[in-house]
Amino acid sequence: AQTVTQSQPEMSVQEAETVTLSCTYDTSENNYYLFWYKQPPSRQMILVIRQEAYKQQNATENRFSVNFQKAAKSFSLKISDSQLGDTAMYFCAFMVANAGKSTFGDGTTLTVKP
Amino acid sequence: DTGVSQNPRHKITKRGQNVTFRCDPISEHNRLYWYRQTLGQGPEFLTYFQNEAQLEKSRLLSDRFSAERPKGSFSTLEIQRTEQGDSAMYLCASSLEGFDGYTFGSGTRLTVV
Numbered sequence: 001a002q003t004v005t006q007s008q009p010e011m012s013v014q015e016a017e018t019v020t021l022s023c024t025y026d027t028s029e030n031n032y033y034l035f036w037y038k039q040p041p042s043r044q045m046i047l048v049i050r051q052e053a054y055k056q057q058n059a060t061e062n063r064f065s066v067n068f069q070k071a072a073k074s075f076s077l078k079i080s081d082s083q084l085g086d087t088a089m090y091f092c093a094f095m096v097a098n099a100g101k102s103t104f105g106d107g108t109t110l111t112v113k114p
Numbered sequence: 115d116t117g118v119s120q121n122p123r124h125k126i127t128k129r130g131q132n133v134t135f136r137c138d139p140i141s142e143h144n145r146l147y148w149y150r151q152t153l154g155q156g157p158e159f160l161t162y163f164q165n166e167a168q169l170e171k172s173r174l175l176s177d178r179f180s181a182e183r184p185k186g187s188f189s190t191l192e193i194q195r196t197e198q199g200d201s202a203m204y205l206c207a208s209s210l211e212g213f214d215g216y217t218f219g220s221g222t223r224l225t226v227v
Contacts, residue, residue: 101172104156107154
């Protein structure tokens with residue numbers, strides 16, 4: 001069974017600064033996908049970024065980038081130039097290739113302060 | 115396409131009653147998923163469909179829970195004889211392939227009193 005651990009229940013960052021959210025996972029699979037989702041207060045969850053395990057290059061989406069360390073089973077999310085609208089709960093998720101379900105961590109609540 | 119739609123948004127029911135939730139996925143997505151989320155925790159997998167076939171069901175899903183996707187389009191999740199422990203947000207998501215990531219609906223918040 002796969003597990004996903006987010007060790008930071010809460011974090012805060014000043015507007016315009018950079019913050020990194022941590023995620024580690026445990027699996028015996030070699031081919032899988034990793035995701036970060038954002039859930040703003042009282043709003044639906046949206047996909048932020050995804051990473052294929054077979055790709056060494058770290059994924060980037062505008063201000064969001066990941067640091068994927070396959071050997072260490074680590075998948076952190078870096079948010080640059082933080083904005084007030086980044087305030088949300090962030091979930092790390094894992095999916096085995098060709099499987100249906102994703103396994104989610106318990107989330108990190110990020111607050112961006114003005 | 116308006117995204118993934120879930121109805122109702124909120125449901126309050128008395129313990130022992132049956133409830134049914136509906137999910138309308140993005141029309142071109144053939145995969146549909148149901149998750150349950152309690153406060154302060156991440157979504158927990160319940161079941162998923164590829165087209166009309168239910169391909170996986172969580173062991174956590176008791177016999178009181180049943181899900182259908184009769185024509186490979188919308189899906190329903192029914193909970194029979196609700197218990198207070200069923201109180202949670204029920205999330206529906208859809209995707210084209212799975213590895214492309216999910217599009218979530220806004221969820222149905224169930225409160226069992």
